[in-house]
Every structure is written in structure tokens, then in C-alpha cells.
Amino acid sequence: MSFLTPLYLLAGLAVLAPILAHLIRSRPRDVIDFSSVLFLDPSAPRLTNSSRIEQWMLLLLRSLILLALAFAFARPYLKTFVQQTAAAEPGKVRLLLIDASASMKRPGVWEEAIEKAKDYLSKSAPADSLAVYLLTDRLEPVVSLDQARQGPAQSQALALQGLDGLSPTWFASDIGKGLVQALELLSEEPHENDQGQGQGQSVRSAQIALASDFQQGSSLETLGSIQWPSDIPLIPLVCRPNLASNASVTLLSNIDPKEQESSDGSVRVAVRNSIHASTERFRLHWLDPTGRPLEPNATEVYVPAGQQQIVSMACPEQVDPRAPRILELQGDEQAFDNRQYYYRGRKVSAKAICIDSRQRDPKESLWYFALRVPVSQPGLVVQWEHKDPSDSLESDSQAPPRWVVASSDLSPTCAQRLKPWIEQGLHVLWVLDRPWQAEDARATDLNDANAVSVLKNWFDEDSIGISEADSSRYHLLQDIDMTHPVFSAFADPKYNNFSKVRFWHHRRMEGIDSESWRVLAKFDDGQAAMLQRPLGKGMVTVLTSGWQPIESQLALSSKFVPILTSLFELGNPPPDQADYRCGDAVPASLIEQGWRSNVRRFDTPGIFTLNAPSGESVAIESLSVESRPTDKPLDVASDRASLASQGESIAVNLPRSECITDPIDLEEFSRFGVPIDSRNITQVDRERTFRANQLAEQLEANQRGWWWLLLFVLLFAGLESVVTALRSRGRAMLTPSP
Amino acid sequence: MSNAKEAESDATQGSKWIDLKTLMAVRNLQWRAQKVVDGFQTGLHRSPKHGFSVEFSEYRPYSVGDDPKTIDWKLYARSDRYYRKRFEDETNRRCYLVIDQSKSMQYGSIAYTKYEYARTLIATLALFLLRQRDAVGAVTFDQRVTDWLTARFRTGQFQRILSMLSKPCAGQSTDLTAPLEQIAQLVQHRSLIVIVSDLMVSPDALKAPLAFLRARRHEVVLLRVLDPMELRFHYEKPVLIRDVESGEERFVDPAIVGESYQRNFHNHRSELTEILTPLGIRCVDFQTTDPMELVLSSFLSMREAVGSP
Structure with a gap:
């Protein structure tokens, strides 16, 4: 027998009320005065005394009425008539993600994760397909979905077997990204209408379980980029460490790399303490790469719970500030994030060459301004060298220069020597900083011949002609290519005003092949001001005007240093990042x-x-x-x-996000539309339940059990009335009239 | 006790004695006492209102210091000598009627309380004894002696006793020890002390003061007044009983405590007997339904027994 609304059966407990009322002795209402209680023994009211129940028949009838009413409301029906039409239900696709990030190394977390994962897997139905993936900043299969799909019967054993031998990694975790990837994997699951899945099978519902410590360092932002399907619930298997307290140390190195260049080798470190911290006093000290302390005394740090303290840690004395060393945090019981490895790399010396004539007045020469541009980078010390066109570059062949700035005085010989370096990756800035006057026989003879030969030497082109442009008025730059790295720093409207940089003289290059040359900026007369052309792995940049004051205002403007630095960095890109x-x-x-x-x-x-x-x-x-x-x-x-x-x-450190170990609020998932309730039933389950309920209602309506029960209620009520009447009459006869 | 039972059986016949219910319905205490005593003496004397119970005893020569009012002037006229005439009444008893005014005496399961019954009994005894020319005093007490009337035989003594009994009683608990000791100290002459109480105290507490009274050569008679409910203790259902003296409430299931009540009651009575018998004190229990004549009769028989050597 089954019940349509079984909760009403609880109303049957009401039958206890009259029984208890019979058994419990209530405190008498009336108080009777008596002369003395000298002869009275105290007698406590007793709760149960079956002999006190005198109206057995009435009690039985009234209890039966209550029970029959409760049964009637529960709407019973006989299930023997239900046709067992339970078709073979398709199993679910269960995707188990196990967070294997560094924070899972905390004591007790990984063991709990594996235990919960095994529990989750063992509770799955035999028809379920079980896939297991490790989640770090990406998904790595342990039992892939393809494997699970091929043999659903064995997938549970396979998945359980796959859990053995897993261990957390040192990578960061990105839960949002991992979940999105898991969703993409599930979207590749064959649909119900696909061939090969058999006819008449229902939708294979999917489920994603995530065993993780759900630390705040794990990003969920990726979830905002997709619309999470409502029928795929996320089951969080939350794992908590044995100790909620955790502190971490982080080198603030790459916030401002140049700050690390302080001469004393001190670095700024951030010590973060968790919200549920039990310890607030820590010690910081330096170790050498083998783990031996470098200094006898540690630095005391006080960090209140849930806060972060930034400390400047000086380099120990008698230690090379750039030597590799380890910063260790002591006093924290969670050791996985208590070390930071420090190494800033070796300083490399390099040189940049400015080829310009020494015979000129320094204020009218190119080198005077070029040599004052600081092009050094962190880890790279660049020394400027000024060479005359007549000087030989041969002596420097062992150490090629990082950058060459050449004036109009560049000789074909030098150009010839520079070409192999350019082809290997050298960048050359060639500045045409001399007036191009045809009447000047010396200049014409020299410059024209030099320029043509230089260009011919580098690019094998004879078509390019160079002439002096009209200098009756000054010219400004226009059509600047702000997308190019040289000018990208000026892309912001606050900085892109070049109207104060006036060019008094400039040259005109004719016959430029627009396919091979890239014009970065033009003068307002339409002539190219700065243009580039690659040569081998290197690059040749031509500026058709000088920057000295007799040529233009460029050297005196604020744009000069950024442009030259950008040109240098074009050939010598700074290191990707200082720390790994x-x-x-x-x-x-x-x-x-x-x-x-x-x-x-x-x-x-x-x-x-x-x-x-x-x-x-x-x-x-x-x-x-x-x-x-x-x-x-x-x-x-x-x-x-x-x-x-x-x-x-190379110093490789723990990902910064892994140090933030405070637990995330699971409500965050709801913000991204991810159904988080582990008891959430899928749509298929709901439909199945709905169908079963409909069938049960139909059966109950046909059998009409409640109708019979109500009949019994009326019968019992009538009997109760008769018994009561008989008893009251008998009592009335026994009671003598006054 | 046997007398009480016998009287109870007679009372059920309802013909031999004055109907107690009717008697107690009358508010006048003097009337009640007179009715009882008249009815009682009808059976004892032919004419109780004639002659003197004071009988001539002897003549004694008058000596200085004797009360001159005792001189028999008629004999002086005949013999020219002073003689004192001694009367029988000088040898009559002094009797103190002691009534308990505690709260427990205010209890009554029938139309009147134990105190009301005891009051009537005291008045009856007083009238009866005064008519016998005994000197009668009265004492009321609760925790202590509240009122005192020295035993005398004189005109108006009965009225004084009635007046004392008419005062409302404001007693709380029953404590016989202190009042009895007080009485023993106040009563100088050998007297008959009749105590009317329900004796709702521990028997051990009675032993010392009663022994003290007996040591002062007083005769003590205890008339114990009980309500019928106190004897039977019969309730239909569990009740919450409040002690009228202490205010203590106690849940009582008669089905459970009925037997133990009876047992305790009889044990108490037995202990009383054990204590009183060595002291030569008789105690008789009366229910408030017992006829007054019966009590009076019992009192007389008891008195004879006590007075007999």
C-alpha cells in the first residue's frame, strides 16, 4: 500500500493525545482544605497507570476515528495495480573535477578531497559515465570523457583506480576557467537524438562535481563569459584544511621592477594573514639556495588576521645583492607558501654606438644629444660609444653593439660592416641630419655618393633619391602611426600633441617602395619623416631630419627620449618578466x-x-x-x-593567487548562474517524478480508498455516540436522586 | 472509645439524644448548653433545681483571722458563741476547661466545625459543673494561652465563660507544649483540667507538659474532637489538600494514601495511648457527630474513674 500524501499520516500521532490525557494525572483544579497533613504521605502524580484508563471502549473508538481520518487524508492506494513500466533509464554523465592546485597541499585537504571524490564516485549508478579531471589552471584528464563514454560499466572502477596516485601540483587553480572547459567537454557529449544511442532513450543528464578547497585565490570571472545551462548542476565537494590559519609571503618584485634596482638589494615583501588566523606574529629571514640562514637574526612581522603587511627586507651584509637566495616566513603552520625564491638575473653589459663626425660643434651634432639618452634596462647596462665615421668597427666584432645611431656621415665602409650585424638582428637608426644642398659640391659629392651607396649596400636599390626639401617654413609631424611601438606611448590624447616639435630642415626621399618601407610619420608637406625597413633579422630606421637645434626642436622636446628609448627597445625587448x-x-x-x-x-x-x-x-x-x-x-x-x-x-615561485586561502562564498556561483545545490534534481528527474505522481493520483482516484475510510469514520463515530449514551444512562440510574 | 462507638450507634437511631444538627443550628451557646444539661440531668436527678448541692459539713469555733461571713449567726443567737459553719462546697473541685483555638479546629466537613462543637461542649460542661457547684475556669489557647478565667463558683461565671468562648479565635497552629506549661504554672491548686482539642500534634510533644501537669497533682482529661472525615479520609478522586494551619499543599491520591492515612492515624492514636496511660490520663475521641449527652456521660464516667482512688 502506498500513500499519495503520506505526510498526513503524521496526523495519526494525534491518537496519542487522548491516551496521554487518560494516563497523565492532571493537577486537581480545586484545593481542599484539611485540618492537618500530619497523617498524609506525599504521593507524586504518576504518568502511567493503566488501571486509570476506565473508558477503554470509548478510547478505542475515538482513537480509531483519528487514525481513520489520518489514513483518509493520506489517500492510500494499492500499488499492486501499478504496472512496473520503469524503462531502463539512461545513466548520467558525471564529470568529477579535482582541484590539484598548490593550496590543496595544506594538511588534510587533499586527503579529504580524495575521500569525497571516492564517495561521490561510489554513489553513482552503474549506468553513469564517470570522468575524472584534474583542475589547475587548465583541465588534465585522469579518466577522460571519451574513456568514460566507451565503457560506462567499467568507468566507476576506472575512475576510482585513477584517483590512486594523484597528488596536488604547485600550479594555480582557475575554477572558472576549469568549469567552462568542463562545460565544453560536456557539450561534445552525443545528444539523445544522435545515432548510435538507441531509440527511445531519454536525455543523458550531466553533472559536474568539484572537489576543491574553494579558496578565494581561484578566479571565477571566466564564468561570467558564458551562460551556464540550468540543467547542469555543480556539486561542490568542499574540503577544509585541518588548520584554517595560514600566512603567506610574496615578493613584490614585478610591481615596479626598477625599484628592485636599489643598490642595497632590499626588496619589498607582502605578508598576508588569513581571516581565521590564530597566529599574528611571524619572522622573516633570508636563506641561501641550499637552505642555510644567511643572517642570525630574523625580522619580526606583526600581521593582524585578515590583513596584509608590506615589509622592506634588506639584503644581508656580505651577500651579493643580486645573488640567488630564499626568503622564508616562520611562525606559520601551513608551510606550502612560506618560501619565496629571489633572483633578479645577472647584469649584462652592452653598448650602443653613435656614428657621427667629431669635427662638428657638439651643439650642432647628433651624438651630443644621443649619448645622453638613458637606454639601459633592468639587467642590461648599455654604454654609449661615439665613433667617427673614419673609425673602424672591427675591434668590436666580438661583442656586437645592441643599437647603432648613425648620422649623415655614415661611410659606405661602415655601412658595409654593419650589414651582417643588421642581418643578425641589429637595429640601426640612420639620421639624415645634414642639409642636402646640390650646389654644395663637397657635400653633394660626399653625401650623395654616401647615401646612395649606403642604401644600395643595404637594400640593393638604386631607385631611391634623396634631396633637400623646401625649408622656407618649418614643418610639423603628421600622420603619425600610433599603432607602431615607437609611437604607441603617445597614443593617449594627452600626449599626442606634436605641434611644438618644429622641423626647420628635412630631406625628401623619393622612389620609396611602399611595400618594403613602412612610413611611421610624415611631415606636413607629405614627405616621410620616419620610415623603417627590415633587413634580415634586423631593422633600419631612417629619420629624414636631425634632432639638433639647427635642424629641429626634437632633441629639446619631451618626445625625444621616449622615441629613442622605444626605438632601442624595438631591437632589445625587455625581459618578459622578472620572476617566474x-x-x-x-x-x-x-x-x-x-x-x-x-x-x-x-x-x-x-x-x-x-x-x-x-x-x-x-x-x-x-x-x-x-x-x-x-x-x-x-x-x-x-x-x-x-x-x-x-x-x-631562474627563480620560480608559487603563484600569487594560491596564497589567498580564505574560503570563497559558494553563493558566488549563484551570481554567475551556476546551480549549486547538490540536491538539485535534473529536469529529467522532475519529469519522471511528475509522471509517477500522475499515475499514483489516477490509481488513487480509481480505488477511492479515502471514501471507505470516511465511511469507517462515520461508523466509529456512531458507535462512540451509542456507547457514550449507554454509559451516561447507566450512570444516571446508579446515581441516587437527592 | 467503646463508649463513643456505642453512642455512635445510638445516635444513628436518632431518638434518645437531642438532634445535634438542630442543636448546633442555634446560635445561642447558652441555650445549647442549657438544653443539653437539662436533658442530661433529667435522667440523673429527680429534681435538679431543688435543694443545694452544698452540704453541711461541720462547725468549727471561730478564731481570729477567719472570715466573719462564715459565722453562723443563728447558732450564735442560740449559744452565744461564734462558730464557723463549714460547707461541703469547699471540698468541691476546681475545674479548668481548656479549649484549643488553633486553625485545625476550624475544620469541618459537615455543617459545623470542630471548634463549634468543642465550644458547645465546653459550655455544656461548664454549665453542668457549675450546677454541681464546682468551681469552673476556662482557658483558650492556640500557640499560647490567649484567654484565662480563673476557676470560681460564683454568679456570672457561666456568662464569663460564654463571653470568652464567643470571642473569635485567631489561632494559627496547634502547639500544646507551651500552653500546657503555662497552665501548669498558673493553676496553683489541685484541679481537674479538661482539655478539648484535636491533638493534631506529635505525641512526643505532649509527654513533657502533661507529665508536668500530673506532677503538679492535677487531674487531666483529654477530650479529643475529630471530624468524621479525619477518621475515614474518604475522597472519590485525587485531590490537592491544603493544610489549614501551615498552608502546605499536598497532592493526594486516596487510592494510594488512603491506607497509609489510616495506618498513620491509628499509629498516632496508639502512641498517644502509650504516652497517656503511664501518666494516668484518659483520652476519649469524639466525632463532631456524637451527641453532647454522650460526651457528658463519658466525661462523668471518666471523672468517676479518675476520681476513684
């Missing part, structure tokens, strides 16, 4: 320098350095072996012995 994080790809610049790696990204924090034990094979090994939790070394090799001899190192 776990999960970052091995930078392309290192690959270009000849490094080889069998991994594409750093997978563990530490300081890695180049060693050259023998021959061409050079392996990078971590010096801080004890700090590495895994035995899997970063196996990067290089065949460039020069780098190895310099002992180049």
Missing part, C-alpha cells in the same frame, strides 16, 4: 638563447641554475633540493656553454 611562477611557460627568450626543456612550463618552485658537467649537454638542477616536494626535476638543457659558464639562474 609555477605554471608559467618556459619563456621564449630562454628557448631562443638555446635552452632546451622537456617540460613546457615550470612545475615546482625553486631556484634553478645552469651547470655544465661535460660536453654540450647542460642540465639545470635545482640547488634547493630540500625545498622541492617532488622528485621530478625540471629537466632543462642548453647547448650554449657560454650561458652555462655564467651560471645563469
Whole structure:
């Protein structure tokens, strides 16, 4: 027997009320005065005394009335008539994501995650397809959806087996991105109408479970880019660490790289404490790469719970400020984020050459202004060299210059020497800073011949002609290509006013091939002011006017230094980033320098350095072996012995987001429209339940059990009336009339 | 007790005694007492209103210091000598009627309370004794002696006793120890002390003061007045009982405590007997439904027994 509204059966408990009323002795209302209680023993009212129930028949009838009413309201029906039409329901597609980020290394978190994952998998139906993925900043399959789809029967065992041997990584987690990728995987699931799924099968509902610590460092922003389907619920398997308290230390190095260039080697570090912190006093101290303390005394830091403190940590004395070292936070029980590896790279010396005649007045020459432009970068010290066109560049062949600025005095010989460097990647700025006067025989003879030969030497073109432009009035720049890196710094309307940079003289280049030359800026008479053309791996930039005051106001304007710096950085791009994080790809610049790696990204924090034990094979090994939790070394090799001899190192740190371990509010998912309730039933389940309810209602309406029960109620009520009447009559006869 | 039972059986016949319900319905206490005593003496004397109960005893020569009013002037006229005439009444008893005015005496399950019954009984005894020319005093007490009337035989004594009994009683609890000790100290001459009370106290508390009274050579008679409900303790259903003296409330299920009440009551009575018998004190229980004549009769028989050597 089943019930349509079984909750009404609880009303049957009302039958206890009259029974209890019979059994419980109520406190007498009337108080009777008596002369003395001297002879009375105290007697407490007893709760149960079956002998007190005198009206058994009445009690039975009234209880039956209540029970029958409760049953009637529960609307019973016999299920034996229900046809068991339960068709083979298709299993669900369950996608289990396990957060394997660094924060899961906290004690107790990973074990709980694996336990909850196993529990989740074991509770799945046999027909369910189970896929398991590791979630870091991307999804990595343990049991892929394809594997799960091929054998739903074995997928549970396969998934459970796949959980063994997993361990958290040092990567960051991006829950939003991971969930979006999981959704994309599910969208590739064959639809119900697809061939091969069989006819008559219902929709295979999907479900995503995420075992994670749901730390605030995990980004959810990616979820905002999609419309989450309402029929795919997210089941959070929240794992909490044994200790909620956590503090972390972060080097604030890349906020302002130039600040790190302080002479004393001090760095700013941020110490963050979690909201539920139990400790607020910590110590910071430096270690060498092998883990030995570099200084006897540690720096005390007080960080209240939920706050962040920024401390300037000086470099220990007698230690090279640029030497690799480790900053360790002591006093925190969660050790995974208590070390920061510090190495800023070796300073590289380089030179830039300005080729200009020394015979000229310095104020009218190019080099006087060029040599004052600071083009040094973090890790790269650039020294300017001024050379006369007559000087030979041969002596510098071992160390090619990083940048060459040449004036109109550039000789064909020099141009010839520069060409192979340009083809290997050198950038040359050629400034036509001399008036181009045809009547000047010396100039014509020299310049014309030089210029044509230089251009012919570099580009094998004879069609280009150079002549002096009209200088009756000054000219301004126009049609500046703000998208080009040279001028992109001026793209903002606040800085793009070039009207104060007046050019008194400039040259005109004719016969320029617009396909090979790129004009970056023009004068207001339509002539090219700055134009570029690649040559091999290098680049030749031509400025058709000088920057000295007799030529223009460029050297005196605020635009001069940014333009020249941009031109320098065009050929010498600054390092991608000063510090590397776990999960970052091995930078392309290192690959270009000849490094080889069998991994594409750093997978563990530490300081890695180049060693050259023998021959061409050079392996990078971590010096801080004890700090590495895994035995899997970063196996990067290089065949460039020069780098190895310099002992180049890399500091790889924990991703910054992993240090923010306070738990996220699960309501955040609702903000992105992700249904978060683990008890959420899918639409299919709802339809199935609805259908079953309809069938039950129909059966109940046909059997009309409640009608019979109501009949019983009336019968019992009538009997009760008769019994009551008989008893009252009998009592009246027994009671003597006064 | 046997007398009480016998009287109870007679009372049920309703013919031999004055109807107590009717008697108690009359408010005049003097009338009540007179009716009872008249009815009682009808059976004892032929003419109770004639002659003197004061009988001539002897003549004694007058000596200085004797009361001159006792001189028999007729004999002086005949013999020219002073003789004192001694009368029987000088040998009559002094009797103190002591009535308990505690709150427990205010209880009554029938039309009148135990105190009302005891008051009538005291008035009856007083009238009866005064008619016998005994000196009668009265004492009321609750926790202590509240009113005192020295035993005398003189005109108006009965009225004084009635007046004392008419005062409203404001007693709280029953404490016989202090009042009895007080009485023992106040009553100098050997007297008969009749105590009318319900004796709702611990028997041990009675022992010392009664022994003190007996040591002062007083004769003590205890007339214990009880309500029929106190004897039977019969309630149909569980009740919450409040002690009229202490105000203590106690839940009572008669089905449970009925037996123990009876047992406790009889134990109390037995203890009383055990204490009173060695002291030579008799105690008789009366219900408030017992006829006054019966009580009076019991009192006389008791008095004879007490007075007998």
C-alpha cells in the first residue's frame, strides 16, 4: 500500500493525545482544605497507570476515528495495480573535477578531497559515465570523457583506480576557467537524438562535481563569459584544511621592477594573514639556495588576521645583492607558501654606438644629444660609444653593439660592416641630419655618393633619391602611426600633441617602395619623416631630419627620449618578466638563447641554475633540493656553454593567487548562474517524478480508498455516540436522586 | 472509645439524644448548653433545681483571722458563741476547661466545625459543673494561652465563660507544649483540667507538659474532637489538600494514601495511648457527630474513674 500524501499520516500521532490525557494525572483544579497533613504521605502524580484508563471502549473508538481520518487524508492506494513500466533509464554523465592546485597541499585537504571524490564516485549508478579531471589552471584528464563514454560499466572502477596516485601540483587553480572547459567537454557529449544511442532513450543528464578547497585565490570571472545551462548542476565537494590559519609571503618584485634596482638589494615583501588566523606574529629571514640562514637574526612581522603587511627586507651584509637566495616566513603552520625564491638575473653589459663626425660643434651634432639618452634596462647596462665615421668597427666584432645611431656621415665602409650585424638582428637608426644642398659640391659629392651607396649596400636599390626639401617654413609631424611601438606611448590624447616639435630642415626621399618601407610619420608637406625597413633579422630606421637645434626642436622636446628609448627597445625587448611562477611557460627568450626543456612550463618552485658537467649537454638542477616536494626535476638543457659558464639562474615561485586561502562564498556561483545545490534534481528527474505522481493520483482516484475510510469514520463515530449514551444512562440510574 | 462507638450507634437511631444538627443550628451557646444539661440531668436527678448541692459539713469555733461571713449567726443567737459553719462546697473541685483555638479546629466537613462543637461542649460542661457547684475556669489557647478565667463558683461565671468562648479565635497552629506549661504554672491548686482539642500534634510533644501537669497533682482529661472525615479520609478522586494551619499543599491520591492515612492515624492514636496511660490520663475521641449527652456521660464516667482512688 502506498500513500499519495503520506505526510498526513503524521496526523495519526494525534491518537496519542487522548491516551496521554487518560494516563497523565492532571493537577486537581480545586484545593481542599484539611485540618492537618500530619497523617498524609506525599504521593507524586504518576504518568502511567493503566488501571486509570476506565473508558477503554470509548478510547478505542475515538482513537480509531483519528487514525481513520489520518489514513483518509493520506489517500492510500494499492500499488499492486501499478504496472512496473520503469524503462531502463539512461545513466548520467558525471564529470568529477579535482582541484590539484598548490593550496590543496595544506594538511588534510587533499586527503579529504580524495575521500569525497571516492564517495561521490561510489554513489553513482552503474549506468553513469564517470570522468575524472584534474583542475589547475587548465583541465588534465585522469579518466577522460571519451574513456568514460566507451565503457560506462567499467568507468566507476576506472575512475576510482585513477584517483590512486594523484597528488596536488604547485600550479594555480582557475575554477572558472576549469568549469567552462568542463562545460565544453560536456557539450561534445552525443545528444539523445544522435545515432548510435538507441531509440527511445531519454536525455543523458550531466553533472559536474568539484572537489576543491574553494579558496578565494581561484578566479571565477571566466564564468561570467558564458551562460551556464540550468540543467547542469555543480556539486561542490568542499574540503577544509585541518588548520584554517595560514600566512603567506610574496615578493613584490614585478610591481615596479626598477625599484628592485636599489643598490642595497632590499626588496619589498607582502605578508598576508588569513581571516581565521590564530597566529599574528611571524619572522622573516633570508636563506641561501641550499637552505642555510644567511643572517642570525630574523625580522619580526606583526600581521593582524585578515590583513596584509608590506615589509622592506634588506639584503644581508656580505651577500651579493643580486645573488640567488630564499626568503622564508616562520611562525606559520601551513608551510606550502612560506618560501619565496629571489633572483633578479645577472647584469649584462652592452653598448650602443653613435656614428657621427667629431669635427662638428657638439651643439650642432647628433651624438651630443644621443649619448645622453638613458637606454639601459633592468639587467642590461648599455654604454654609449661615439665613433667617427673614419673609425673602424672591427675591434668590436666580438661583442656586437645592441643599437647603432648613425648620422649623415655614415661611410659606405661602415655601412658595409654593419650589414651582417643588421642581418643578425641589429637595429640601426640612420639620421639624415645634414642639409642636402646640390650646389654644395663637397657635400653633394660626399653625401650623395654616401647615401646612395649606403642604401644600395643595404637594400640593393638604386631607385631611391634623396634631396633637400623646401625649408622656407618649418614643418610639423603628421600622420603619425600610433599603432607602431615607437609611437604607441603617445597614443593617449594627452600626449599626442606634436605641434611644438618644429622641423626647420628635412630631406625628401623619393622612389620609396611602399611595400618594403613602412612610413611611421610624415611631415606636413607629405614627405616621410620616419620610415623603417627590415633587413634580415634586423631593422633600419631612417629619420629624414636631425634632432639638433639647427635642424629641429626634437632633441629639446619631451618626445625625444621616449622615441629613442622605444626605438632601442624595438631591437632589445625587455625581459618578459622578472620572476617566474609555477605554471608559467618556459619563456621564449630562454628557448631562443638555446635552452632546451622537456617540460613546457615550470612545475615546482625553486631556484634553478645552469651547470655544465661535460660536453654540450647542460642540465639545470635545482640547488634547493630540500625545498622541492617532488622528485621530478625540471629537466632543462642548453647547448650554449657560454650561458652555462655564467651560471645563469631562474627563480620560480608559487603563484600569487594560491596564497589567498580564505574560503570563497559558494553563493558566488549563484551570481554567475551556476546551480549549486547538490540536491538539485535534473529536469529529467522532475519529469519522471511528475509522471509517477500522475499515475499514483489516477490509481488513487480509481480505488477511492479515502471514501471507505470516511465511511469507517462515520461508523466509529456512531458507535462512540451509542456507547457514550449507554454509559451516561447507566450512570444516571446508579446515581441516587437527592 | 467503646463508649463513643456505642453512642455512635445510638445516635444513628436518632431518638434518645437531642438532634445535634438542630442543636448546633442555634446560635445561642447558652441555650445549647442549657438544653443539653437539662436533658442530661433529667435522667440523673429527680429534681435538679431543688435543694443545694452544698452540704453541711461541720462547725468549727471561730478564731481570729477567719472570715466573719462564715459565722453562723443563728447558732450564735442560740449559744452565744461564734462558730464557723463549714460547707461541703469547699471540698468541691476546681475545674479548668481548656479549649484549643488553633486553625485545625476550624475544620469541618459537615455543617459545623470542630471548634463549634468543642465550644458547645465546653459550655455544656461548664454549665453542668457549675450546677454541681464546682468551681469552673476556662482557658483558650492556640500557640499560647490567649484567654484565662480563673476557676470560681460564683454568679456570672457561666456568662464569663460564654463571653470568652464567643470571642473569635485567631489561632494559627496547634502547639500544646507551651500552653500546657503555662497552665501548669498558673493553676496553683489541685484541679481537674479538661482539655478539648484535636491533638493534631506529635505525641512526643505532649509527654513533657502533661507529665508536668500530673506532677503538679492535677487531674487531666483529654477530650479529643475529630471530624468524621479525619477518621475515614474518604475522597472519590485525587485531590490537592491544603493544610489549614501551615498552608502546605499536598497532592493526594486516596487510592494510594488512603491506607497509609489510616495506618498513620491509628499509629498516632496508639502512641498517644502509650504516652497517656503511664501518666494516668484518659483520652476519649469524639466525632463532631456524637451527641453532647454522650460526651457528658463519658466525661462523668471518666471523672468517676479518675476520681476513684
